[in-house]
Amino acid sequence: MGTQLEMKKISIEFPGVKALSEVDFSVRSGTAHALVGANGAGKSTLMKVLSGAHVHYTGDIYLDGTKREIRSPKEAQDHGIQIVHQEVDTALIPYLTVGENVMLNEMVQNMGKKQLVNWKDLHNAANTILKDMNIEVSSKKLVKDLTLAQKQMVLIARAVSTQCKLLILDEPTAPLSHTETTELFRIVNELKLKGVGIIFISHRLPEIFEICEEITVMRNGERVTYRKMGEITQNEVVELMLGKTMDEQFPEVNAAFGDVVLEVKGLTDAGKIKDVSLHLKSGEVIGLAGLVGAGKTELCKVLFGHTSKRAGEVILNGRSLSLKSPHDAVKSGLALVPEERRKEGVLIQESVTANLTSASIGKFCKTFSFVDRNAEKEAANEMIASLGIKTSSGEAKVENLSGGNQQKVAIGKWLIADADVYIFDEPTKGVDVGAKKDIFDLIAKLASNGKAIIYASSELSEIMGITNRTYVLYDGRTVIELQTNKTNEEELLFYSTGGK
Amino acid sequence: MSTIVPVTADAKKRKVELFEFFYKYGTILTIILLIGVFAASNPSFIQTNNLINILRSISIVTIIAIGITISLTVDGFDLSVGSVASLANAIVISMFVWFSQDTLIAILAAIGASLVVGALNSFMIVKLRIPDMLMTLATMFIIQGIALTYTKGATVSQNMVMPDGTFATGPISPLFAKVGQVPWIILIMAVIVLATHIFLTYTKHGRYMYIIGGNKEAARLSGISVNKYKVLAYLLSALFAAIGGIVLASRVMTSEINSGSPYLMDAVAAAFIGSSVLGVGKPNAFGTFVGAVLIGILQNGLIMMSVPYYAMDIVKGTVLALALAVTYYKQKQ
Numbered sequence: 001m002g003t004q005l006e007m008k009k010i011s012i013e014f015p016g017v018k019a020l021s022e023v024d025f026s027v028r029s030g031t032a033h034a035l036v037g038a039n040g041a042g043k044s045t046l047m048k049v050l051s052g053a054h055v056h057y058t059g060d061i062y063l064d065g066t067k068r069e070i071r072s073p074k075e076a077q078d079h080g081i082q083i084v085h086q087e088v089d090t091a092l093i094p095y096l097t098v099g100e101n102v103m104l105n106e107m108v109q110n111m112g113k114k115q116l117v118n119w120k121d122l123h124n125a126a127n128t129i130l131k132d133m134n135i136e137v138s139s140k141k142l143v144k145d146l147t148l149a150q151k152q153m154v155l156i157a158r159a160v161s162t163q164c165k166l167l168i169l170d171e172p173t174a175p176l177s178h179t180e181t182t183e184l185f186r187i188v189n190e191l192k193l194k195g196v197g198i199i200f201i202s203h204r205l206p207e208i209f210e211i212c213e214e215i216t217v218m219r220n221g222e223r224v225t226y227r228k229m230g231e232i233t234q235n236e237v238v239e240l241m242l243g244k245t246m247d248e249q250f251p252e253v254n255a256a257f258g259d260v261v262l263e264v265k266g267l268t269d270a271g272k273i274k275d276v277s278l279h280l281k282s283g284e285v286i287g288l289a290g291l292v293g294a295g296k297t298e299l300c301k302v303l304f305g306h307t308s309k310r311a312g313e314v315i316l317n318g319r320s321l322s323l324k325s326p327h328d329a330v331k332s333g334l335a336l337v338p339e340e341r342r343k344e345g346v347l348i349q350e351s352v353t354a355n356l357t358s359a360s361i362g363k364f365c366k367t368f369s370f371v372d373r374n375a376e377k378e379a380a381n382e383m384i385a386s387l388g389i390k391t392s393s394g395e396a397k398v399e400n401l402s403g404g405n406q407q408k409v410a411i412g413k414w415l416i417a418d419a420d421v422y423i424f425d426e427p428t429k430g431v432d433v434g435a436k437k438d439i440f441d442l443i444a445k446l447a448s449n450g451k452a453i454i455y456a457s458s459e460l461s462e463i464m465g466i467t468n469r470t471y472v473l474y475d476g477r478t479v480i481e482l483q484t485n486k487t488n489e490e491e492l493l494f495y496s497t498g499g500k
Numbered sequence: 501m502s503t504i505v506p507v508t509a510d511a512k513k514r515k516v517e518l519f520e521f522f523y524k525y526g527t528i529l530t531i532i533l534l535i536g537v538f539a540a541s542n543p544s545f546i547q548t549n550n551l552i553n554i555l556r557s558i559s560i561v562t563i564i565a566i567g568i569t570i571s572l573t574v575d576g577f578d579l580s581v582g583s584v585a586s587l588a589n590a591i592v593i594s595m596f597v598w599f600s601q602d603t604l605i606a607i608l609a610a611i612g613a614s615l616v617v618g619a620l621n622s623f624m625i626v627k628l629r630i631p632d633m634l635m636t637l638a639t640m641f642i643i644q645g646i647a648l649t650y651t652k653g654a655t656v657s658q659n660m661v662m663p664d665g666t667f668a669t670g671p672i673s674p675l676f677a678k679v680g681q682v683p684w685i686i687l688i689m690a691v692i693v694l695a696t697h698i699f700l701t702y703t704k705h706g707r708y709m710y711i712i713g714g715n716k717e718a719a720r721l722s723g724i725s726v727n728k729y730k731v732l733a734y735l736l737s738a739l740f741a742a743i744g745g746i747v748l749a750s751r752v753m754t755s756e757i758n759s760g761s762p763y764l765m766d767a768v769a770a771a772f773i774g775s776s777v778l779g780v781g782k783p784n785a786f787g788t789f790v791g792a793v794l795i796g797i798l799q800n801g802l803i804m805m806s807v808p809y810y811a812m813d814i815v816k817g818t819v820l821a822l823a824l825a826v827t828y829y830k831q832k833q
Contacts (some may be wrong), residue, residue: 306721330723344721347714349781358711359722361704369703413722 002064004029004197005166009074010049010059019045020221022059027166027214028184032188033199033310034208034229037218038241043201046218047168050199051083052076063166077105080165082158086174096219098127099139102157125135129157130346133187136389149180158185160196167191167283168199173207176294183209203291205234205497219243238493242460250465251483257468258282261452264303267312272298273475276312280421280452285443287463287484288456291496296456297339299473303454304336305329314419330359335419337410339426341403345410348399352391353380355398355409360417383412388438404435411442424453428462438468460489460496504543523651523830524779527787531794538801545804546651553757556682559689560585560744560751564619564760565748565767565774565788566696567740571632572771573700574733579636580621581741581767584614585760590647593656593672593755595819600670607676610749617643618738622731625775640764648757672753680751688747689789692740698784709733710782765813766795769820776826 007025007344011018020042027033037043048054050061052073063079070076085091092101100107103122107389111117135153137146139361143154160165169188173181188198188211201214208215209229217225223231251340262280267273272295280286283323288296301307303314305323313320316332323329326336338344346355352432357364357376364376371421387408391401396407407427414422424443428436443466447453457463463470464484470480472495522529533664552563552815564581571578596825624635652663660668678684683791700706712719720726746759752759773794776789798815807815 077537113784180576203775304721324726325725326721327725336721338721344717347711347718350711354711358707358724361707365704369705371702371704371707373702403705417723488746 003027003062004064005050006062007046007050008062010057010061010062012045012054012057014114018221019378020049020057021125023218023221023223024226025216025223026226027197027199029165029197030192031213032192032200032211034212034215035199035201035218036205036208036215036237036241038201038354040451041241042221042240045221047083047199047201050166051078051081053170066265069339075217075255075393077115077162080163081168082162082164082166083168083170083173084152084155084159086171088148088155088322091152091155094142094144096143097123097139098130098137098141098154101143101154102126102129102139102161104158105162106227110383116319117460125161126157129161133157133160133190135187137230145147147180148175149177149183152176153187156191156319158467160191164196166199166390168201171293172200172203173204176473181207182428203293203497205237205499207498217241232396234497234499235490235494237489238490242365242489242493243376247273251441253285253466253468254444254447255285256448256466257284258450261317263313263315265313267299267302267314268310269298269307271307273302275477276473276476276478278471278478278481280418280454282420282450283447284469285447285453285467287467287470288454288473289460289463289470289492290456290458294458294473294496295476296458296473297425298476300336300423300454300456303329303423304334304366306336329418330419333420334423335359335417335421336423337407337414337425337427339429341406342430346398346406348406349397351395352389352401352409353377353394356380356383356412356416357392359413363416363422377424379416383416387403404431404437404438407435407439414421419451421452421454423456426455426458427455428457428459457497460492463492464489472496507722512787519829520779521648523776523826526826527773527777527790527794531797533791534794534797536765538797538804542801542804545755545801547670550800552682552686554793554800555686555689556797558792559685561763561766561770561795562789562792563692563747564741564744564763565770566692566785567737567744568767568771569774569783569785569788570696570709570733570740571698571707572775573706573713573717573739574730576625576632576730576733577636578621578734578737579633579742579764580617580639580643581737581744582761582764583640583647584617584738584741584765585745585748587617587643587647587650587759587760588614588742589749589759590651590656590755592676592746593753594750597656597658597660597668597670597673598662603673603676603732607746610746611739614742614745615735618735619731621738622734626727643782644758644761650759651755653757655754655756658787673771676750677753678746678750680749680753683746685751688743691744693785694791700785705729705732747804764818765820766792768796769816772820772827773823776823778828781830791823821827 003026005027009022010020011022023046025046025363035043052070055071062072068079077159088371099122123139130137130139135157137150143151176184191198198226202208210266213229215227215229215232216223217237217384219241241465258281260279261282264276264278267276276299277311288299290296302309305326305328321332342348353376357380361371362371377394384391384394389405389408391405443453455467467484470482470484472480472492474496557738564585567581568578587757591613592606592610594603595609600753621636624630624762655774658672662668709729712729716726746758749755770791771783771788773791775783777787777790780787795816799812802815
């Protein structure tokens with residue numbers, strides 16, 4: 001079969017960053033092409049170029065041998081390029097029927113002067129498409145009643161409804177169960193038979209090896225390799241994805257541990273987390289490694305009482321905890337620095353001081369709960385100085401601080417509150433290199449002061465650099481426990497991607 | 501081109517600064533301006549008598565608006581305050597007139613009933629997660645209906661004719677009558693404004709409420725019991741609505757049907773105008789008082805200028821729209 005898409009020397013720059021440099025990428029019709037790479041490798045950027053979301057690229061795009069410019073999402077769609085994003089709910093209208101959702105593009109773009117919708121035709125057309133793909137969902141059903149997998153199929157059906165020639169699936173299997181994945185693969189295979197080219201982005205290597213014919217690996221905005229699937233092994237892919245890691249200056253990790261502070265046995269929540277067991281000693285830093293969507297954030301939140309557990313036991317300092325809310329967790333001596341900093345970690349409208357004392361204002365209270373403002377200010381200023389938070393004053397609003405400094409505020413609030421167990425969820429996300437180093441130093445210092453620390457991250461190099469021990473999460477389960485100094489990134493990634 | 505760019509950037513900056521200035525001081529400037537205009541057109545406007553008159557006329561609005569302000573601090577919105585005031589008014593007068601109770605019992609009964617409403621509101625909002633405004637809209641209707649049913653759709657007053665043809669014999673205590681008179685009515689308002697200001701600004705509870713209002717998720721993850729403070733906010737808002745209704749009862753010495761409802765919109769307007777006063781940018785007690793002053797002056801001055809009472813809602817509605825416009829434009833920035 002012929003080459004359907006060829007992207008040649010695609011480069012794109014954003015202020016200060018070269019996101020893609022001279023990337024070549026091609027897809028043959030009727031095949032699935034895997035696009036893999038670590039976080040920030042440039043996969044999404046490349047696909048955004050192809051789907052018309054980033055218009056200022058340089059380089060050439062050929063579709064079926066003809067050179068094309070793609071300068072808007074509409075142009076991409078006109079050329080038959082469709083993308084199904086990971087967050088399916090953002091593209092669906094829950095209160096409308098499956099039929100309407102499948103035919104949405106048709107209804108919006110090809111109605112012309114017609115004012116009335118012919119419901120019979122619409123449902124017929126939708127049914128034909130669904131039937132063609134062997135999807136057994138009634139077109140009259142409301143989308144909000146569908147499962148996640150079915151919603152994804154509705155989106156794929158919508159893409160097919162528009163004479164789709166090239167379909168981009170961005171991490172389609174991340175939220176799916178095993179049987180749902182099988183069903184998705186069946187549909188992907190149907191589409192291949194119809195001559196549609198599929199670009200399949202995924203972190204799950206076993207799946208890629210199952211469904212794809214070719215693979216392109218990206219790293220740091222460049223294509224590092226392109227192979228046929230039979231010519232490469234999973235381990236080689238992992239090595240290529242990692243390449244040489246950036247040298248980050250991690251502080252020396254503490255090695256003097258105390259007693260077990262936290263013990264988790266068979267923890268299960270209502271959603272993602274299944275049967276997680278781990279333990280943590282004082283002075284120890286343990287890592288929760290895993291890819292995006294592996295359940296790290298969910299585990300952190302259930303440990304912190306933000307979501308309730310279904311089964312299992314959490315024992316802190318020898319006492320079994322039953323946390324009903326984060327309020328109980330804080331009282332028991334837990335602290336969480338959440339992933340979504342602006343949404344969950346800091347109060348952007350409040351001053352740095354108010355943020356720093358927000359978890360521990362009780363400490364600065366006199367009789368009748370009156371806040372001792374001088375004591376509060378003193379403590380905040382001390383923290384600003386010791387963490388090196390760059391702010392004009394304690395009165396400045398947090399929204400005016402850089403990402404790294406906001407993160408320091410989010411951490412500092414727990415330092416003032418003084419917990420026993422600190423949970424960090426992706427603390428370096430969106431943080432510049434300098435601030436990253438400060439955060440690592442801080443964590444090392446906490447550990448040497450006898451605090452117990454949980455460090456959840458999908459950045460494996462950080463897990464390697466900062467932790468003593470690591471649990472790898474895959475699909476909401478702890479698949480393995482590793483001594484950090486006896487493992488390497490390849491092994492971590494191998495287990496993170498579902499290797500056994 | 502290079503010379504033009506900085507000029508436009510400069511102009512833009514100046515425009516932002518101008519907005520900031522009016523955002524901070526606009527309400528107070530407007531009040532001064534209005535006083536000037538009204539005084540010029542009718543010198544009796546600034547006589548002590550009239551100024552006291554204005555303060556008296558805004559005291560009930562202010563007390564109720566303080567309740568709304570507290571509900572706004574936790575990012576809630578209590579629309580039921582008008583109905584709660586009606587209910588408190590009806591209960592306190594009926595306790596005197598129908599049941600010949602003494603002052604303390606009458607007041608406690610009214611406050612007790614209102615706290616039940618507050619508890620209902622907060623239970624539905626916290627436990628069933630009904631959006632604040634919709635839930636309190638529903639309670640607004642329910643309580644309005646309950647107050648009407650309780651008084652059988654009639655005005656309750658001393659010596660009223662009872663359904664069986666006899667006259668009601670209960671007296672309203674003279675002590676209670678003092679509550680609605682100068683200077684007590686103004687003092688009550690002042691104490692409530694001051695106490696709420698201190699509570700919100702200087703205690704940890706106030707701080708927690710603002711944190712919840714600023715970012716509920718971050719507040720929860722900081723270990724603050726968000727639900728507890730939401731309940732507290734709605735109880736306080738019902739309490740102040742009840743006090744408003746009681747003061748109103750003392751002022752008119754009767755219970756008209758739906759007597760509290762007209763205060764709702766004025767109170768909402770006062771609270772929203774108040775959040776921008778002096779650039780605080782969030783609901784606050786002192787600002788709410790200033791907002792109420794603005795509305796009171798407008799109302800008083802326009803009546804003096806013979807603007808008919810039935811046109812007053814147009815003016816007050818416009819002021820509310822302006823206050824909202826300023827609040828949301830500021831958020832957009």
